[in-house]
Amino acid sequence: MDHQQLADLLFPHILKAPADYESIYPERNLPEGAKVTRLGPSPTGFIHLGNLYGAFVDERLAHQSKGIFYLRIEDTDDKRQVDGAVEAIISSLDFFGLQFDEGATMDGEVGQYGPYHQSQRGEIYQTFVKQLIEKGMAYPCFCTEEELNGIREEQESLKENPGYYGKWAKHRDLSFEEIKKRLDQDEKFVIRLRSKGTHDCAEEDLKMITVEDGIRGPLTMPENHQDVVILKATGIPTYHFAHVVDDHLMRTTHVIRGAEWLPSLPIHVELFETLGWTHPIYCHTAQLMKMEDGNKRKLSKRKDPELSLDYYRSEGYHPEAVREYLLTILNSNYEEWRIANPDASQNSFDFTVEKMSNSGTLFDLDKLNDISKDVLVKIPAAELSTFLLDWADHHKPEIASLLKEQQSYLEQILDLGRTGDKPRKDFVYAKQIFEFISYFYDSYFVRADSYPENVNEEDAKKILEAYLDTYNHQDDQAQWFDKIREIATANNYAAKPKDFKKNPDLYKGHVGDVSTVIRIALMGRAMSPDIWEIQQILGEEKTKERISQML
RNA sequence: GGCUCCAUGGUCAAGCGGUCAAGACACCGCCCUUUCACGGCGGUAACCCGGGUUCGAUUCCCGGUGGAGUCACCA
Numbered sequence: 001m002d003h004q005q006l007a008d009l010l011f012p013h014i015l016k017a018p019a020d021y022e023s024i025y026p027e028r029n030l031p032e033g034a035k036v037t038r039l040g041p042s043p044t045g046f047i048h049l050g051n052l053y054g055a056f057v058d059e060r061l062a063h064q065s066k067g068i069f070y071l072r073i074e075d076t077d078d079k080r081q082v083d084g085a086v087e088a089i090i091s092s093l094d095f096f097g098l099q100f101d102e103g104a105t106m107d108g109e110v111g112q113y114g115p116y117h118q119s120q121r122g123e124i125y126q127t128f129v130k131q132l133i134e135k136g137m138a139y140p141c142f143c144t145e146e147e148l149n150g151i152r153e154e155q156e157s158l159k160e161n162p163g164y165y166g167k168w169a170k171h172r173d174l175s176f177e178e179i180k181k182r183l184d185q186d187e188k189f190v191i192r193l194r195s196k197g198t199h200d201c202a203e204e205d206l207k208m209i210t211v212e213d214g215i216r217g218p219l220t221m222p223e224n225h226q227d228v229v230i231l232k233a234t235g236i237p238t239y240h241f242a243h244v245v246d247d248h249l250m251r252t253t254h255v256i257r258g259a260e261w262l263p264s265l266p267i268h269v270e271l272f273e274t275l276g277w278t279h280p281i282y283c284h285t286a287q288l289m290k291m292e293d294g295n296k297r298k299l300s301k302r303k304d305p306e307l308s309l310d311y312y313r314s315e316g317y318h319p320e321a322v323r324e325y326l327l328t329i330l331n332s333n334y335e336e337w338r339i340a341n342p343d344a345s346q347n348s349f350d351f352t353v354e355k356m357s358n359s360g361t362l363f364d365l366d367k368l369n370d371i372s373k374d375v376l377v378k379i380p381a382a383e384l385s386t387f388l389l390d391w392a393d394h395h396k397p398e399i400a401s402l403l404k405e406q407q408s409y410l411e412q413i414l415d416l417g418r419t420g421d422k423p424r425k426d427f428v429y430a431k432q433i434f435e436f437i438s439y440f441y442d443s444y445f446v447r448a449d450s451y452p453e454n455v456n457e458e459d460a461k462k463i464l465e466a467y468l469d470t471y472n473h474q475d476d477q478a479q480w481f482d483k484i485r486e487i488a489t490a491n492n493y494a495a496k497p498k499d500f501k502k503n504p505d506l507y508k509g510h511v512g513d514v515s516t517v518i519r520i521a522l523m524g525r526a527m528s529p530d531i532w533e534i535q536q537i538l539g540e541e542k543t544k545e546r547i548s549q550m551l
Numbered sequence: 552g553g554c555u556c557c558a559u560g561g562u563c564a565a566g567c568g569g570u571c572a573a574g575a576c577a578c579c580g581c582c583c584u585u586u587c588a589c590g591g592c593g594g595u596a597a598c599c600c601g602g603g604u605u606c607g608a609u610u611c612c613c614g615g616u617g618g619a620g621u622c623a624c625c626a
Contacts, residue, residue, distance in 0.1 A: 040626085041626090042625080042626050044625095044626085074626065076625090076626080077624095077625050077626065141624095145624085148623090148624090156552090159552075159553095160553095161552090161553055161554085161622085162553090162622070163622075188624095190624050216556080219555085219556090221554075221555065222554070222555095226622095228623095229623080229624050231624085232624040233624060234624080236624090238623090238624070238625085238626090239625075239626050240626095242626095243626095258620095259555090259556065259557090259619085259620065259621095260620055260621070260626095261620095261621090261626090262555055262556060262620075262621075263554070263555055263556090263620070263621040263622065264621080264622090265555090266554095284556085286556095286557085287619080287620075289619080328563085328575085329563065329564095332563085332564055332565065333565085335563095335564090335574075335575060336565090336574075336575090339574090339575090357563085357564075358556080358557070359556085359557045359558070359619090361562095361563070361564095364562055364563060364576070364577090366562080366576055366577055367562075367563065367575080367576050367577085369576090370575085370576055370577090371576090377589090417588075417589085420589095421590090422588095422589050422590055423589070424587090424588055424589055425588080425589060426587095426588070426589090481585060484585065484586095485585080488585085495585090496585085497584080497585075497586095510585085510586095511585050511586080512584090512585055512586045512587090513586080514585080514586085515585055515586035515587085516585095516586055516587080518586085519586065519587070523587095525587090526586080526587065527586090527587045527588070528586090528587060528588085529587075529588075530585095530586085530587085530588095531585090531586075531587090
């Protein structure tokens with residue numbers, strides 16, 4: 001078989017040679033040790049936490065080493081394109097603070113290694129495919145879907161491994177004439193790799209390959225033996241081939257991807273070898289798991305829409321909190337570092353792949369929430385109010401207008417109890433914050449909690465009546481509290497909790513119960529910041545009104 | 552089913568041949584406090600099983616078991 005002749009027959013329009021691309025995309029001129037990473041999403045419009053998790057590693061590795069972090073759109077699957085998906089991806093990542101140095105952007109492409117949309121790189125891939133055909137390392141395959149299904153069924157009934165390889169590779173050795181005849185009949189074809197891998201031998205004779213994974217250390221597995229499709233009938237490459245060509249030509253040094261890619265690693269290794277290139281350092285990250293029916297399960301795009309990035313946006317999680325959470329599950333020593341450096345910037349943490357976990361991490365909302373509290377408590381009220389307003393604008397327009405009417409009122413509210421050395425950590429995410437402070441707004445004020453058990457209706461009324469009678473909005477905090485004590489004593493509640501604890505039989509309760517009654521009358525709930533401070537913000541009129549309503 | 556990865560408390564996770572097996576979240580208790588929080592202190596709770604190697608295995612090796620992933624002209 002004259003391979004050159006076949007190559008020209010198959011790809012007459014390809015005139016460039018691989019060497020041309022090597023010079024168009026030369027080695028990058030970067031400082032020693034600089035890492036080049038990439039994010040390669042397929043534009044289905046759906047990004048979830050797992051994508052962000054991986055993207056974070058890419059970003060940290062690149063920027064920590066003064067390297068390059070770029071965005072490449074892997075749109076080789078024409079069936080799964082979604083309009084506006086690229087924009088959605090970029091803006092979503094930007095929201096969480098991830099910026100690309102190169103690649104696809106809102107305003108087109110930036111960088112010398114483009115195009116960065118795989119759909120626009122057809123000629124490049126085909127040039128390398130043509131070269132493989134010239135060398136006899138790849139061949140056209142005309143099998144239809146039905147034929148392929150037939151092969152698989154036969155393999156299944158024979159209990160042989162499924163796939164296109166060895167004797168099952170029907171079109172591996174088609175003659176030039178046969179190929180030409182099929183081409184003349186306009187038959188559709190794909191290009192397959194002619195794998196050099198072994199398969200029909202004893203288990204112990206299987207050739208193994210060892211790849212040093214950046215996270216997992218040495219990985220040993222059987223070499224690839226499948227004649228995988230590298231170019232689809234549409235002339236577009238499969239992921240495998242596009243990955244190898246692009247990451248070589250774009251001079252990627254580290255490929256960070258999920259563990260679901262582990263099984264196809266041998267394919268990629270063979271492809272790199274066949275093309276005569278060295279592969280980048282692979283870092284296979286652990287997958288984000290979810291607990292379901294007592295079992296862990298990989299986060300799934302279809303089943304877990306609540307774990308899409310949009311979920312965190314619409315709930316109003318602060319991007320900084322999500323980053324902080326991701327960092328703590330990404331690097332096991334991050335939490336420790338954070339405790340030692342409470343005010344340091346996240347970027348000053350020395351991120352390493354060695355400290356990454358390689359077993360599946362269960363997504364833990366409790367932990368995220370806890371971290372979020374710590375992050376939000378450090379954000380000044382003015383900034384927090386901007387964040388809240390921005391969230392409301394996008395997700396709760398009716399609340400947005402309400403909040404905007406009195407912005408300084410909002411800031412006072414958000415500042416409550418958050419100053420001093422023991423600030424309250426009441427806030428978790430925007431939606432929750434609004435619910436937490438909703439009693440400041442009449443239209444959202446609800447009475448959710450009831451009086452403490454040891455205070456009966458009658459006493460509650462007496463307490464509130466006395467409170468209203470003696471209420472003076474000008475009282476300072478001490479004066480105000482003295483009055484509460486008097487009311488407590490007058491109704492046989494201990495003025496000090498300790499007195500009550502010493503002699504529980506002498507009292508109906510203690511001054512705390514009295515406070516709780518007032519709190520519930522004013523705020524509708526048993527949990528809130530300091531009552532006196534709230535009253536100062538609420539104003540005299542509204543305070544009295546809420547108390548009166550309960551009489 | 553083949554191949555691959557993984558295996559320490561409920562969850563995340565230190566550990567890398569000798570430890571009373573860290574820490575964080577959650578939970579419980581106590582303290583502080585006018586209440587609610589915050590904070591402080593303390594507590595419950597773990598090395599999947601079986602063989603080796605070794606003076607000694609959570610740690611190394613082998614075999615089970617369990618969980619996960621993957622076997623497309625999807626990425």
